[in-house]
Amino acid sequence: MFLMSNSPSHPDYFKAKELFATELKNANYQFVQEKEETLFRFRTENASKDRILDCLGIVRNYIENFRIYNFEEGYLSIQALNENLFDPQKNLAGKFRIRFSFKSDLKVECSKHGDFSTKEIQAILSLFHFLKAEGQAQKDPRVLLHQLGAEVYDPHLEKAKGNDLGFDSVFGYDQVKAQILESLVFPLIKPEPFFEITKLTRRKPSPNLPRAVLFEGEPGVGKTSMAKIVSHLCGVPMVYVPIESILSKYYGESSQNLAMVFDAAALFPQCMLFLDEIDSLATSREDGLFEATRNLLSVLLRKLDGFAERSGTITIGATNRKHDLDSALLSRFDRKIYFPLPNKEERAKILEGYAKQLSGTDRQKLAEILEGASGRNLKDYCDYVERRWITKNWEKAEMLQAPGISFYLESFPDFGWKR
Structure with a gap:
């Protein structure tokens, strides 16, 4: 029975x-x-x-x-x-x-x-x-990644649509761009010299390629945009993993989802795996973890180690709370690149992309009142001013002209942006 x-x-x-x-x-x-x-x-x-x-x-x-x-x-x-x-x-x-x-x-x-x-x-x-x-x-890892909620950003398809990205797509950040060239772009484009140099310097030659890079910085400073640029410059797909596609209310399912994302990404001959908000996946064990979170961290560490053994594949983690990351996870990243908030000169340079009609002096004035703004904040502000300008000049829409600096300055108090 x-x-x-x-x-x-x-x-x-x-x-x-x-x-x-x-x-x-x-x-x-x-x-x-x-x-x-x-x-x-x-x-x-x-x-x-x-x-x-x-x-x-x-x-x-x-x-x-x-x-x-x-x-x-x-x-x-x-x-x-x-x-x-x-x-x-x-x-x-x-x-x-x-x-x-x-x-x-x-x-x-x-x-x-x-x-x-x-x-x-x-x-x-x-x-x-x-x-x-x-x-x-x-047959096609995109099938599984799509089911898991991850997005595959293919630079070849984007170029075919006329969407070609380069460093000129991001204003300022010259120091960050230099670090990314050194840590990501050159190793992906031409890895051979990074191995050859070790024949001249080490007793036992070994690959000298970064396998995991951490992007650190406030929200809106361009971490995701910069990863897409690297994908374009190197011609390799980027697997973008938003945090909500991993986490699940069911016990054990988050760990399974994360493992499957790594496994599916590994089926590409070459790719970049971009883990956004990685601090939500792996906080410090010193703070005490629930069993499910501990399992998730364990899977992440194990998969990062396995991914690191594959040639031509790099993991990028993005966080705005580096201090919350587990120390074992931090040790897995060969390079940590900090994306600072733009200074006044950089803000003026960024504003050139969103308010080209303003003079250099006017952009400096605007950059000054927007102290502490990220690149995203600056774009949001310019979007707001443009919408406000159209609304104010609704009857003159057919003879519309670009707003001047005075309108940008007078719009600031009503924007509601907090530093």
């Missing part, structure tokens, strides 16, 4: 079946009971042993303790070590098992004597989605 459980953490067979049907819809899988066991089976495209071992990190998000008990050519079996293992009064037959057969198409079977627990069901669903998406991503 099939074992039923009244515990909310162990849904019975029929509730579990309904859950799988809801989550997987028309997917090709089997969820059956044989004697007193529940079994979940599915097939997907070929997968290497390394990829299967890597996906075990997903299982660990939900089931912390497990061991490999069978590993031979073409087969891999793992077994969860739950709390029952240490209680001689409990039946050990209820242990959760996963078997992989990857001799031809990948076959996966998850089984247990009795009901699957909620965490075990979550692990199965995550494995299913990961391995199915993995097959799609091998």
